[in-house]
Amino acid sequence: MIQTILVFLLVFGIIVIVHEFGHFYFAKRAGILVREFSVGFGPKLFYHRKGETTYTVRMLPVGGYVRMAGYEEEADLRAGMPVSLYLNDQNEVEKIDIQNKVQDVNSLPIEVTSFDLEDSMFISGRVDGSTEETQTYTVSSTALLIEQDGTILQVAPRNRQFQSASLINRILTNFAGPLNNFILSIVAFSILGFLQGGVMSDEPVIGQVEESSPAAEAGLETGDRILSIEETEVDSWIQMLTIINESPNESLQVTVQKSDESTVEKSITPETFETEQGTEVGRIGIVNDIDRSFFGKLSYGFTRTWDIITQIFTILGSFFTGGFSLDKLGGPVAIYATSETVAQSGLIGIISFIGLLSVNLGIMNLLPIPALDGGKLLLNIIEGVRRKPLSEEKEGIITLVGVGFLLVLMLAVTWNDIQTFFLN
Structure with missing residues (x-):
């Protein structure tokens, strides 16, 4: 449990600090007074003041904030005090x-x-x-x-104060947090590529053929490229794998490009393999190619981050096409529960987890919900179109509605996570 807690605090702390540092840096750059940089919420455990900013660590490690002048109420100073x-x-x-x-x-x-x-x-x-x-x-x-x-x-x-900065500087300050999360994800997955000694290519190119497998019996070799299966053009390893998985014990006509660029037709019947969930899938005994080049390892940060972004938008889109489901969302409880598995997987698992969570946080914060960075950016865009900001009263009401929505959503997600990971 101690190991799980430490991994949770490490991963969450890195992601929050990097996110808030984006806001912090661009606020400072715009001349906005940053009064406090906090990791966590609630009662403070530690603080250190340097320059114009007080750096604090607070009791609840479920987020953080940058307290910019004009972005929050003044301290509780009032007449009669x-x-x-x-x-x-x-x-x-x-x-x-x-x-x-x-x-x-x-x-x-x-x-x-x-x-x-x-x-x-x-x-x-x-x-x-x-x-x-x-x-x-x-x-x-x-x-x-x-x-x-x-x-x-x-x-x-x-x-x-924040509102005294130019509109473009306020936009950059609001966008900088999610931007830093994307950068962190790219860096994390690039480091992962180097630590693993290479990355598995998504190209439909065979890296290795298992002995006595359907692929070996059909004469497939390392370096062969799968062009099509059953006249369906194959563009990626995942697409090819999906077709094979869905065709156990079915004869498939496969078009293969050999290393000398000649093209041959092969008839391959995937053998049946039972997964841990009891589902039967097809497999032919091949492993995808590993790109060990410097550029391949470096570019993995970009390609992997983009893959996760597209997956997240697919899930968000499913809320409109297939209905809203809390099971598709996860909060701090889900992150903590996953941290136990991550802790057992070592450094590579932790770095991968950081990259995954960081890009998730970046996308979620860009949603146009009041109180999130995306909601603030939407208000900035409205101000740019109107050529004047909304009144403080209207903006306050909008933000209050957003905070209420997020609070209800957070409670619902947290309770769902508790039921999923601890009560079932």
């Missing part, structure tokens, strides 16, 4: 502590009456809770704010 101010030599506020803790002798205690930490950059209040006239202090544009859980964030002036 007792806070501690720290002033610099210019009498500007350089730190606001809203924690209800023991008073620091170097701080100035006030009861907040009003504040603006976006435009006018001030905070007013009654010093030490007195009923006397309020005092107003200028807040530095780089002042720090200590939240009630102890997280230190930088205040967010309007010109550093």
